[in-house]
Amino acid sequence: MTPPLPPAASELLWHAAAAACVKLLLVPSYRSTDFEVHRHWLALTHSLPVARWYSDETSPWTLDYPPFFAFLELLLSFPARAVDPVIVHLHRGLGYGAASAVLFQRLTVVAADCCLVYAAHRLTRNCKPGKGRLIWVLVIWSPMLLIVDHVHFQYNGFLLGILLLSISCLSEGKDLAGGCLFAILLCFKHLFAVAAPVYFVYLLRRCFRGGLARGIGRLSALGAVVVATFAAAYGPFIYHGQMQQVIRRMFPFGRGLCHAYWAPNFWVFYIVLDKVLSFVLRRLGFDIQTPAASFTGGLVGNSSPFAVLPQVTPLITFIMVLLALSPCLIKAWRNPQPKDTARWIAYAYTSGFLFGWHVHEKASLHFVIPLALTAVQSLGDAKHYFWLSIVCCYSLFPLLYEAQEYPIKVLLLLLHCMAMFLSFSALFDGSARAKATASESRTGDESGEKRSSGLAKKEGFTIGWITKCYLFGILLVELWGQFLHPYILGNKLPFVPLMMISIYCAFGIMYSWIWQLRSIVRGSS
DSSP, X not given: OOOOXXXXXXXXXXXXXXXXXXXXXXXTSOOOHHHHHHHHHHHHXXXXXXXXXXXXXXXXXXXXXXXXXXXXXXXXXXXXXXXOGGGGOTTTTTXXXXXXXXXXXXXXXXXXXXXXXXXXXXXXXXXOHHHHHXXXXXXXXXXXXXXXXXXXXXXXXXXXXXXXXXXXXXXXXXXXXXXXXXXXXXXXXXXXXXXXXXXXXXXXXXXTTTOHHHHHHHHHHXXXXXXXXXXXXXXXXXXXXXXXXHHHHHOOGGGOSBOSSOOSSHHXXXXXXXXXXXXXXXXXXXXXXXXXXXXXXXXXXXXXXXXSSOOOOHHHHHHHHHHHHHHHHHHHHHOOOGGGHHHXXXXXXXXXXXXXXXXXXXGGHHHHHHHHHHTTTOHHHHHHHHHHHHHXXXXXXXXXXXXXXXXXXXXXXXXXXXXXXXXXXXXXXXXXXXXHHHHHHHHOSHHHHHHHHHHXXXXXXXXXXXXXXXXXXXXXXXXXXXXXHHHHHTTSSTTHHHHHHXXXXXXXXXXXXXXXXXXXXXXXX
16 A cells, blocks of 8 residues: 655645646636747647758747757657647648647646646755745745746746756755756756856855865766756757757847846836937937837837947846856855855846846746745745735736736736735744743743743734835836726827836836845845
8 A cells, every 4th residue: 555645745736736726727818929939849849850940930930949948849749749730730730729739738838837846845845844835835826937837828837847956956965966957957948047157156166175186076077967968958959060050049139138028127227218318318409319129119129229328239238147146156156055055046047137138027937936945044035025026926917918817917916915925924923933932931920921022023024114115106007007097098108007017126126136135245044
C-alpha cells in the first residue's frame, strides 16, 4: 500500500489542483495574438526541418525564442496533431482558432505549470508551515500569472518554475545545479539573461571559496555544464550555419525603445519630459519637429525618436542596466551568501525592467515572483511586496482590454489583495503574539502585559498612510480611464488612460527599485 503524502505536500497539491480548476474556467476568455504565435510555432517546428526554423516567414509571427523553447514546441506538436491536424498545418493553420486548438493550447499551459508547483514545493519543504503556505499563495495563486498566461496566453509559469528551481538550489549551496538550471532557462527564454551578471559574479566567487586548486576544479565543472547546455541548444543551428539568423531573430533591436503600451519604467519619464519640452519650446517659437513615429501612436515598431532629448540606443540601455546592477554585484562578490540569492536576482530583473530596451509590461513577473520568496523574511519585506504586487498587477490591466474580461481582472486583483492582507496579518501578528506570550510568562506582572501588547502592536502587519494614498491613487486612475475619460472626452486622446497607468505605476516600481537597492546595500534580509 502506498504511504500517504506528508501533510505539506498533500496541501500543496490541493492548492495546485484548485488553481488548475480556476485556470480551466478561463479557457473561453480573451486570448491575445500570442495564442496564434505559439500555434504557428507548433506548425513551424512540426512541418519544417531544423535548418529552416529561424528563417521561415510563412507568418508574421516568426520564431524568436531560443532553441529549447522551439524544441518544446516540437514536442507539443505531436499530441497537437493527434487532437487536430490543422493545428500543425503550416499554411491551413494560419489564424486557426477552433475550439480544439484553444482547449489544447490552454491545457498545455496548465500542464506546464507543474514545473512551478514543484519549484514551490522545493523552496518551502524546509520552511515553517505558515511561511510555506504564504509562498504558495503568492506564487501559485499569482493574479499576474493568471492574467498573462491563462487569459492573455503565454508560458511564464513554466519558465519561472525553472528560475525558482535554480534559486532553490543556490539557496541550498548547490551551485552547480543552480548554474545549470539557469543556463537551461536562458536556452528557453533569453530575456532572463538580465540576471546573468549576478549569477556569474556569485558563482565565480563561490567557486574559489575553498582555495585556488579547488576553485579551478569547481569552475571547470560549472563551465563544462554551461557549455554542454548551450551546445545542446544551439549545436544543430551551428551545424546548419544558422547561428547568425538565430541571433538576429532573438535580438530584434529595430523594434524600438518602448513597446506600443509603455511598460511602467524609467523611460516613461524620459518620454514625458521630451514631450513637455517640445511643447514648451514650440510655444516659445522654436521650430521643433515632432517625429513621425510617435510614442502615443500605439505602434509596436520603432518608436524611439525624440523631439528634444538625445536619442536612446540599445548600448545606452545596456550600460544603464549594468550600472544599476553594480552595487548588487559588489555585494555578491564581497559576501556571496546563498540566503540572499533570491533578493539579488529579483533586484537584477527590476533593474532590467526599469532601464532595459523594448521592455514589455509582462516582464514585471520576472521580479515579482522571486520577491515572493523574500516577502516572508521580515515585516518590511512583507509590506513592500504587498503594494508592489498590487502595482504590477494593475499595470497589466491594459492587456485585457475587452469588456467581458474587466470583471475577471478586477476580481483577481481584489481577491489577491485580501489573501495577501489576511496571510501577512496572520504570519506577523502570530509571531508578535508568540513573543508577547513569552515576555508575559517571564515577567508575570502588569508591566509585562503592557510591554507585550505594545510589542504586538509594533510587530503587526499594517498599511501605512503613504501606501494607502498611493493605492487610492490607483483607484482614481482607473476611474478616470474606465469611466470618466470615455464620458467626458469620448474618442479624443485615446492614449491618455494608458499613459496615466504607465506613469503612475512607474513611480511605484521606481520606488521599489530604490527600496530593494537600499535593502541590498544595508545587507538586510
